[in-house]
Amino acid sequence: xxxxxxxxxxxxxxxxxxxxxxxxxxxxxxxxxxxxxxxxxxxxxxxxxxxxxxxxxxxxxxxxxxxxxxxxxxxxxxxxxxxxxxxxxxxxxxxxxxxxxxxxxxxxxxxxxxxxxxxxxxxxxxxxxxxxxxxxxxxxxxxxxxxxxxxxxxxx
Amino acid sequence: xxxxxxxxxxxxxxxxxxxxxxxxxxxxxxxxxxxxxxxxxxxxxxxxxxxxxxxxxxxxxxxxxxxxxxxxxxxxxxxxxxxxxxxxxxxxxxxxxxxxxxxxxxxxxxxxxxxxxxxxxxxxxxxxxxxxxxxxxxxxxxxxxxxxxxxxxxxxxxxxxxxxxxxxxxxxxxxxxxxxxxxxxxxxxxxxxxxxxxxxxxxxxxxxxxxxxxxxxxxxxxxxxxxxxxxxxxxxxxxxxxxxxxxxxxxxxxxxxxxxxxxxxxxxxxxxxxxxxxxxxxxxxxxxxxxxxxxxxxxxxxxxxxxxxxxxxxxxxxxxxxxxxxxxxxxxxxxxxxxxxxxxxxxxxxxxxxxxxxxxxxxxxxxxxxxxxxxxxxxxxxxxxxxxxxxxxxxxxxxxxxxxxxxxxxxxxxxxxxxxxxxxxxxxxxxxxxxxxxxxxxxxxxxxxxxxxxxxxxxxxxxxxxxxxxxxxxxxxxxxxxxxxxxxxxxxxxxxxxxxxxxxxxxxxxxxxxxxxxxxxxxxxxxxxxxxxxxxxxxxxxxxxxxxxxxxxxxxxxxxxxxxxxxxxxxxxxxxxxxxxxxxxxxxxxxxxxxxxxxxxxxxxxxxxxx
Numbered sequence: 001x002x003x004x005x006x007x008x009x010x011x012x013x014x015x016x017x018x019x020x021x022x023x024x025x026x027x028x029x030x031x032x033x034x035x036x037x038x039x040x041x042x043x044x045x046x047x048x049x050x051x052x053x054x055x056x057x058x059x060x061x062x063x064x065x066x067x068x069x070x071x072x073x074x075x076x077x078x079x080x081x082x083x084x085x086x087x088x089x090x091x092x093x094x095x096x097x098x099x100x101x102x103x104x105x106x107x108x109x110x111x112x113x114x115x116x117x118x119x120x121x122x123x124x125x126x127x128x129x130x131x132x133x134x135x136x137x138x139x140x141x142x143x144x145x146x147x148x149x150x151x152x153x154x155x156x
Numbered sequence: 157x158x159x160x161x162x163x164x165x166x167x168x169x170x171x172x173x174x175x176x177x178x179x180x181x182x183x184x185x186x187x188x189x190x191x192x193x194x195x196x197x198x199x200x201x202x203x204x205x206x207x208x209x210x211x212x213x214x215x216x217x218x219x220x221x222x223x224x225x226x227x228x229x230x231x232x233x234x235x236x237x238x239x240x241x242x243x244x245x246x247x248x249x250x251x252x253x254x255x256x257x258x259x260x261x262x263x264x265x266x267x268x269x270x271x272x273x274x275x276x277x278x279x280x281x282x283x284x285x286x287x288x289x290x291x292x293x294x295x296x297x298x299x300x301x302x303x304x305x306x307x308x309x310x311x312x313x314x315x316x317x318x319x320x321x322x323x324x325x326x327x328x329x330x331x332x333x334x335x336x337x338x339x340x341x342x343x344x345x346x347x348x349x350x351x352x353x354x355x356x357x358x359x360x361x362x363x364x365x366x367x368x369x370x371x372x373x374x375x376x377x378x379x380x381x382x383x384x385x386x387x388x389x390x391x392x393x394x395x396x397x398x399x400x401x402x403x404x405x406x407x408x409x410x411x412x413x414x415x416x417x418x419x420x421x422x423x424x425x426x427x428x429x430x431x432x433x434x435x436x437x438x439x440x441x442x443x444x445x446x447x448x449x450x451x452x453x454x455x456x457x458x459x460x461x462x463x464x465x466x467x468x469x470x471x472x473x474x475x476x477x478x479x480x481x482x483x484x485x486x487x488x489x490x491x492x493x494x495x496x497x498x499x500x501x502x503x504x505x506x507x508x509x510x511x512x513x514x515x516x517x518x519x520x521x522x523x524x525x526x527x528x529x530x531x532x533x534x535x536x537x538x539x540x541x542x543x544x545x546x547x548x549x550x551x552x553x554x555x556x557x558x559x560x561x562x563x564x565x566x567x568x569x570x571x572x573x574x575x576x577x578x579x580x581x582x583x584x585x586x587x588x589x590x591x592x593x594x595x596x597x598x599x600x601x602x603x604x605x606x607x608x609x610x611x612x613x614x615x616x617x618x619x620x621x622x623x624x625x626x627x628x629x630x631x632x633x634x635x636x637x638x639x640x641x642x643x644x645x646x647x648x649x650x651x652x653x654x655x656x657x658x659x660x661x662x663x664x665x666x667x668x669x670x671x672x673x674x675x676x677x678x679x680x681x682x683x684x685x686x687x688x689x690x691x692x693x694x695x696x697x698x699x700x701x702x703x704x705x706x707x708x709x710x711x712x713x714x715x716x717x718x719x720x721x722x723x724x725x726x727x728x729x730x731x732x733x734x735x736x737x738x739x740x741x742x743x744x745x746x747x748x749x750x751x752x753x754x755x756x757x758x759x760x761x762x763x764x765x766x767x
Contacts, residue, residue, distance in 0.1 A: 021200040044498040045210040062367030066505035101292040104266030113187040130187035135257035137222035
């Protein structure tokens, strides 16, 4: 199915509705809680699961090939900069994994390009992009190739 | 339907689609265009949109020029070899020479890169891939776009590009609707960068019913990357070059890290190595291409498909040895959790622990996209300094429509760009778009009310049509007057599957099949005039379907045009089973006349810019 929502945990906040890339998490008009309206367009991408403040959303694998009894739970903690997974097999075995999700405070190291020095006319007409050539980390600058050596439609 | 509000936005650069290509474009545009108004229109929410919504566990395109690991020439050779000779080498080289600066910035912004403990360099998975903890890859690049753009509109489905009425063949913006409010959105723009997604769900997927969403490429990749330029009359290239993926069964979990880093390998049902068995057979089809290293992706697929057809499936990935190493076991699982959680779900549900059981592999249904081991997309200009005349018309990454640029899946000929390369292409397109705007700053764009009003009628027609005929029937989904988007989608998938080389025919097609497929697609197009949408969500599905249908037509025309089997393992022309370098060592181009809907095909030369 993909994702489903536990009735007693969901408070209808709509974070999942806001984030779902497939536009399938909607607020049910009767229950005022989230529901996956189109399970067959769910990628099991877990965007909604990760975004839910109540941990109310879970995944039950696609019915056409995933037997019942498993679970893959996730906890994404932005402040800690980690994501934790708990995999439970149908036969009860468990596996746990933790990975970093960022090495920097959110967004702080991303520059506002509007604040950088204005590029020169020469820069505009060059092949260089913003941050280049410095960010290439090579002393020889941006590579280029001699046009006169091209071969047209040849077998190589 | 009630009254529809119109929201008008005038800007200099409109970025359609906020995935990897679109975020790269929005970010870079600000650097070069300080006083320009830069706007992004995204179908979902840029924090989790596009193919990287779920995250990635590797960046598959990084040269490592700083350590002399690879040079752009090497990338060109690699992409060319993998695509059986057919790529735009100028575009590939250009992306490759810039991609390292993109990746270095990603690391600076906080993307966790794994490092080789001995060398201190980025941890290589294979020659091209570097390993990352990329769960938050997309939120990180989204933040970069947000810091540059004047405005980001989430939940806008762009349906059509607008055309300038002052100058023929020049773009003038785009229109679409807000999938939540239903508002009609008009974006008047002097330049448009299409960063929209490629196409899943144009061929019938292996998983059906509830599981039909578990396609390899995201179900929200609805071919807008192609439909938007095609509708505007832009030339497309290599649309026949669909891709079939060899992946773990059902979840479509990736195999790259398994093959390259974990050193797992495949065998048939009886524990035998099988690829070498098909060497002579493959050589008879493609000649010496089978001797290239690494073996092209399609040819490895070919051996898989033939071995399975011969009755020796399933094919297994031998994981039991590698997974005895706890570090490798962790990498194996985290690889899925970082980008294809579904595979972990499948294995947990079926009690498949790869430490004790070798999991099955499968070959997927075909996809049309432009950034993986395939290169469908729009025909675009290359950079001035390295592009031959036939490939250069003034502005890097500009399509054959003036002012219309592309990045990521939208660009044809640029295989193996992946996430980092798509972002880089967005940056390149943005710089060129700013140059275009400077050159034409005194020319005004004219968009008449008639143009936008006509499109408004077309856009909302599925909802009106539904409303008109809904009460003709008591209830349910069966109507003699309309089909629902899911009906149209399933018909499209069936046509493409059976006539254009999908899974049910082992990727086989021929001229009679393709011609019949075109007839059926033509009838489908007529029926899509009668698609009904119950609500705004279904209106989005209706437009995704229309985009997929028009892209599919392009795929079939291209497949018909190329009278050879260039990529066995991706698809076969049963009437032309040989690779034919004498006649088809070239790129294919198409154009659909926006007025008549007629398609014309032509060949374009392949330039080999490196040996």
